[in-house]
Amino acid sequence: MSRTVDDDGQPRIRRRELDPEADRALYKQLADDIRTQIAEGELAPEQRLPAEKFLGQIYGVSRDTVRQALNLLRTEGVIVKKARGSEVAPAQDPRVLGSGTGGIVGARMPSEAERRRYGLPVGVPVLVVLTARGEIVLPANRYAIRVPGDIDWENFGREDLERDAARSSETSPDGPTHSD
Numbered sequence: 001m002s003r004t005v006d007d008d009g010q011p012r013i014r015r016r017e018l019d020p021e022a023d024r025a026l027y028k029q030l031a032d033d034i035r036t037q038i039a040e041g042e043l044a045p046e047q048r049l050p051a052e053k054f055l056g057q058i059y060g061v062s063r064d065t066v067r068q069a070l071n072l073l074r075t076e077g078v079i080v081k082k083a084r085g086s087e088v089a090p091a092q093d094p095r096v097l098g099s100g101t102g103g104i105v106g107a108r109m110p111s112e113a114e115r116r117r118y119g120l121p122v123g124v125p126v127l128v129v130l131t132a133r134g135e136i137v138l139p140a141n142r143y144a145i146r147v148p149g150d151i152d153w154e155n156f157g158r159e160d161l162e163r164d165a166a167r168s169s170e171t172s173p174d175g176p177t178h179s180d
Helices: 026-039 052-059 063-075 112-118 158-171
Strands: 079-081 086-088 104-108 126-131 134-139
Touching: 026 052, 026 063, 052 063, 063 079, 063 086, 112 134
Parallel strands: none
Antiparallel strands: 079 086, 104 126, 126 134
């Protein structure tokens, strides 16, 4: 995958101004900016993010502020930690259960705004239902999705789970790692 880098070799990121006088913490503003660039496609899935030190220089904030922002984005599942640094979480094609035109259901960690809106504690995911009319976000601790009864649950997803487990051990601090 081709990556766009700046003159100093760091992945390119567009800096937006942070407001130190705002009632929102700088690390949250920074996380919002990176999240927006990901959502708008400026930062692609699996694209490496600039180093913490470089992000601090770009935004004029401390490395601790950058770390807090990146930790928040990791908690939301927006970015992932790699052996060296962080990258945008890989795009995942959802596994579609059943057929029909009702919609497609996925799950993800909520943004901080969604956590506040739904009164969710940290760690509770949201279900995202994609319909012809748009996206519906539902707190996973309050909703369940009925699935068709004709799914072979005995073997469902076994290959996917085994592949994901193998991938996870490749990037785990305890397992082997890939070098970039």
